[in-house]
Amino acid sequence: MNSTFLVLFLIVTCTSTVVSLIFLYLTSQHNYVTVVPANQDRDFPAKISTSTNQSRPINVTSKPRHPLILYWGLPWGAAGYTPADGTMIDDCYVTNDRQKLSQSDIVVFHYTVINKRLIPWKLYRTADQVFVWWSAENPAILKHAGVDLSLYDGGFFNWTWTYRLDADVYRGYGYRGKVIDAVAKGTKAIDDVIKKKRKLAVWFVSKCGATRGAQKRLEYSQKLVEAGLDLERIGKCFNNQHLMPKGSKNFRETLRQYKFYMAFENSINCTDYVTEKFWFNALKNDAVPVVWGTPKRDLLRVAPPDSFIHVEDFSTPDLLAKYLNFLNRNQTEYRKYFRWREDESITDEKMISMIKEKYPDVKPLERPPSICEKFLANRGRKSIESLNKEFILSNPKECYELATNHKGA
Structure with a gap:
């Protein structure tokens, strides 16, 4: 009996050894390198957890039935910018664990988490995976930060995920369809909005002059003040940041006292660049945005109709100041912006x-698909030969110009 068990044991052991040798041989012929263990790559942690919220578990023993989105590192090294592990976005799971690289269908790289230390790419990658470049910053800010997009020339990335409407996946700061769900609607609601108005105009700003746009907007705001506009300018640029309202509730209550908010971007004519200054500071807080920097035609594509005032419609700051003062005296005309x-x-x-x-030559943005929806609907293969050409040089030169003598970021 004992000899029989011994023979069986030897047979099983030999078979296992042969199978292991065959497996090692086959994997050695694969063109792709498996993911580097986290302790050999100290640029990023092995597993990134951004939330303690409950989430759906991911089966780590085999490729998930749903597509898997891997966020490669934390933007700016801070939590809160990426979903928690196990979260579902539409029909896709999310992970922040780089050890799941080989299981991932979509790999998202925020511009702050990839650099020349990872190029050339020597980790796992297949032709079916989609590598995505993610940025919410405009070209001038990237240039000021020293970001070199030429590192990824030759097709490293497949998609862009940015605020631009021609991005492979749109990730703007806002969208009219979402803002309409976030504000109170109806005649009574607007009556209540108007009743809270106590002051004319405000602008919160702390980026003073790193870019040419940031510099020019300060100059424009000064001309408005000189033209007689009662504009309160608050922030580091005016050495009164202590006046900035603290806490989100206080911030919102403060903004709602003003009729106008200066949604002045830190760039000039960057394609489709519309930030929280417009969507959150102004529209979601019941102030009419006065827009500088974003091309008006781009704004018409994404904003609620007749919801803003644009400096392009006024040949001088003096005329804009006169119009805002006119609206301040005429509630009927002011109300039209609501x-x-x-x-x-x-x-x-x-x-x-x-x-x-109203604008037959404008093509409004319709509800943009999520990154998961884009992946599930995608039927083609794309690679980006030059991010610099696609994202930077496709803008007017003034968009990515830096200021010659700036005060800071």
């Missing part, structure tokens, strides 16, 4: 129809 909210049944589709009717 008409998009007076209809309680307003929808994104209705607003799109309104834009098309």
Whole structure:
């Protein structure tokens, strides 16, 4: 009996050894290198957890049934910018664990988490994976930060995920369809908005002059003040940052006292660049945005109709100041900038129809797909030969110019 068990044991052991040798041989012929263990790559932690919230578990023993999105590191090294492990975005799972690289269908690189230390890429990659470059910053800010996009020339990235409408996946700061769901609607709601108005105009700003745009917007705001506009300018640029309202509730309550918010971007004519200054500071806090920097035509594609005032419509700062002062005295005319909210049944589709009717040559952005929806619908293969050409040089030169003598970021 004992000899029989011994023979069986030897047979099993030999078979296992042969199978292991065959496996090692086959894997040695693979063109792709498996992921480097985290302790050999000290640029990023092995596993990044950004939340303690409950999430759905991922089966780590085999490739998930749903597509898997891997976020490669934390933007700026800070938590809160990426979903928690196990979160589902539409029909895709999310992970922040780089050890799941070989399981991942989409690998997202924020511009702050990839650099020349990882190029050339020597980790795992297959032709079916989609490598995505993610940035919410405009070209001038990237240039000021010393970001060299030429490192990725030759097709390292497949998609861009940015605020631009021609990005492979749109990730803007806002969208009319979302903002309409975030604000109160109806005649009474607008009555309440108007009743809270105590002051004329405000601008919170702390980036003073790193870019040419940041420098020019300060100059423009000064001309508005000189033209007689009662504009409160608060922040580091005016050495009164202590006046900045503290806490989100206080911030919002403060903003809602003002009729206008200066949504002045830190860049000039960067394609589709519309930030939280417009969406959050102004629209979501019941102030009419006065826009400088974003091309008006780009803004018409994404904003609620007749919801903003643009400096392009005024030949001089003096004329703009006079118009704002006129609206301050005329509640009926001022109220027209809230008409998009007076209809309680307003929808994104209705607003799109309104834009098309008033601006026939403008193509409004319709609900953009998520990165998961884009992946599931994608039927082609793309690689980006030059991020620099696609994201930087496709803008007017003034978009990515830096200031000659700037005060800081």
